Amino acid sequence: MRELAASTISDHVAEMCEEANIYLGEDVFGLLKDALETEESPTGKEVLKQLIENAEIARDEQIPICQDTGFAVFFVEWGQEVHLTGGTLDEAINAGVKRGYEEGYLRKSIVKDPLYERKNTGDNTPAVIYTDIVPGDKVKISFAPKGGGSENMSAVKMLKPSDGEAGFIDFVVNHVKAAGPNPCPPIVVGVGIGGTFDKVAVQAKKALFRHVGDSHPDSRFAKLEKTIKDKINDLGVGPQGFGGRTFALAVHIEDYPSHIASMAAAVNINCHACRHLERVI
Amino acid sequence: MEPKKIKAPLSDEDVMALKSGDNVLISGVIYTARDAAHKKLVELMDKGESLPIDLNGQFIFYVGPTPAKPGQAIGSAGPTTSGRMDAYTPQMLEKGMKACIGKGLRSQTVKDALQKHKGLYLAAVGGAGALLSKKIKKCEVVAYPELGAEAIHRLEVEEFPATVVNDAYGNDLYAEGAREYAR
Numbered sequence A: 001m002r003e004l005a006a007s008t009i010s011d012h013v014a015e016m017c018e019e020a021n022i023y024l025g026e027d028v029f030g031l032l033k034d035a036l037e038t039e040e041s042p043t044g045k046e047v048l049k050q051l052i053e054n055a056e057i058a059r060d061e062q063i064p065i066c067q068d069t070g071f072a073v074f075f076v077e078w079g080q081e082v083h084l085t086g087g088t089l090d091e092a093i094n095a096g097v098k099r100g101y102e103e104g105y106l107r108k109s110i111v112k113d114p115l116y117e118r119k120n121t122g123d124n125t126p127a128v129i130y131t132d133i134v135p136g137d138k139v140k141i142s143f144a145p146k147g148g149g150s151e152n153m154s155a156v157k158m159l160k161p162s163d164g165e166a167g168f169i170d171f172v173v174n175h176v177k178a179a180g181p182n183p184c185p186p187i188v189v190g191v192g193i194g195g196t197f198d199k200v201a202v203q204a205k206k207a208l209f210r211h212v213g214d215s216h217p218d219s220r221f222a223k224l225e226k227t228i229k230d231k232i233n234d235l236g237v238g239p240q241g242f243g244g245r246t247f248a249l250a251v252h253i254e255d256y257p258s259h260i261a262s263m264a265a266a267v268n269i270n271c272h273a274c275r276h277l278e279r280v281i
Numbered sequence B: 001m002e003p004k005k006i007k008a009p010l011s012d013e014d015v016m017a018l019k020s021g022d023n024v025l026i027s028g029v030i031y032t033a034r035d036a037a038h039k040k041l042v043e044l045m046d047k048g049e050s051l052p053i054d055l056n057g058q059f060i061f062y063v064g065p066t067p068a069k070p071g072q073a074i075g076s077a078g079p080t081t082s083g084r085m086d087a088y089t090p091q092m093l094e095k096g097m098k099a100c101i102g103k104g105l106r107s108q109t110v111k112d113a114l115q116k117h118k119g120l121y122l123a124a125v126g127g128a129g130a131l132l133s134k135k136i137k138k139c140e141v142v143a144y145p146e147l148g149a150e151a152i153h154r155l156e157v158e159e160f161p162a163t164v165v166n167d168a169y170g171n172d173l174y175a176e177g178a179r180e181y182a183r
Helices: A006-022 A026-038 A042-061 A089-103 A161-179 A197-207 A219-233 B012-016 B035-047 B089-094 B108-117 B129-133 B145-150 B173-181
Strands: A002-005 A071-079 A082-085 A128-134 A139-146 A155-159 A187-193 A248-255 A263-270 A277-280 B004-008 B023-032 B059-061 B099-102 B120-123 B136-143 B152-166
Touching: A002 A006, A006 A082, A006 A089, A006 A139, A006 A277, A026 A042, A026 A248, A042 B129, A071 A089, A089 A128, A155 A161, A155 A197, A161 A187, A161 A219, A161 A263, A187 A197, A187 A219, A197 A248, A197 A263, A219 A248, B035 B089, B035 B145, B089 B108, B108 B120, B108 B152, B152 B173
Parallel strands: A002 A082, A071 A128, A187 A248, B004 B023, B023 B059, B059 B099, B099 B120
Antiparallel strands: A071 A139, A139 A277, A155 A263, A187 A263, B023 B152, B120 B152, B136 B152
């Protein structure tokens, strides 16, 4: 049994909070530069230029890429040979979030009571944490600070199996069309299909943790990702919704087995920053 | 097209000279307010009480910045989603506000109010908070400090970039832009 101190988890989490909010991932950086080459709209090009310059300023001057430094969302793959000492996993992660958001001058955007007082917790906790127990003696922590504006443009729909591929495509494209400029395009579209009402939403979220632009390993879904992305870009919404060719940088689908009666589908949108990081401890 | 340089606050003539799709660079004093501050301002209006800031001719920027590091005027400061302010915007325009800056779709009621009161809705680039922070030279809290990032701040801006989305003639860049590039 490998022993791992809760404080080690907290240290990594604190660093990840700062890093993810300040350094735009190379995956997104590359896609923004590619889009600048292909975008036809002059205003769209200007937006893309500002986004590239923004990422450079953020990196060079250690300023958060965006003022919405997000809800702290974690997927943890915990090797079952690892024994955590000195605290629980939730405590360790939340201690890291608290420190990372304070020391990194990140915005605290979480209110304790969603309906009545809406009083800020003051330290951006609690985080949203999904944990899988996996074989081995390693711990993989994936982190994404998830902005509220794009998160608000999410949807779950319990499609019928008879809706088929065409019904699934319509659901995703029409939903993204309705979201329009709100989630800060160019966007990354996380899509879940299969599972239960709750599972499909988690799959859509998980899709946003993929290296942006990588395709689904199953060639049928890889093709479907491209089809949906092209349909979304053909809407003409463009960067920031000002009109243009680049509405979506990528569409990522995560599938899961389905009940015979169901075909659950979910869309979770991320803005162009699509901040995400992972570390293996 | 070269961006137009404009000075805040705005007159009716300034508003009428701008059209949907114009890129502008704003210099002068603007104010921030988002969800919580709007709620408080409109509650005061409903009670007929005076407001902590004079809205006449002013720009309101929908933003909740990150905390400033020592030596910075302000932290990352990009626009938030404007639709959440839709319920309050007609009253803000009635009280003299001339322009608001955010990102994302507005309701038909807001678009109508912009025409009625001669106002503008502009979008800054959402998620360009680091870049926009460099255009803000000075920042001070002028009302509701208890709201933290949501307090009303007075900002001195220099060549702050934004794009006119809804003008006072009823035009809408979001609708027209997508139509132009749809295929």
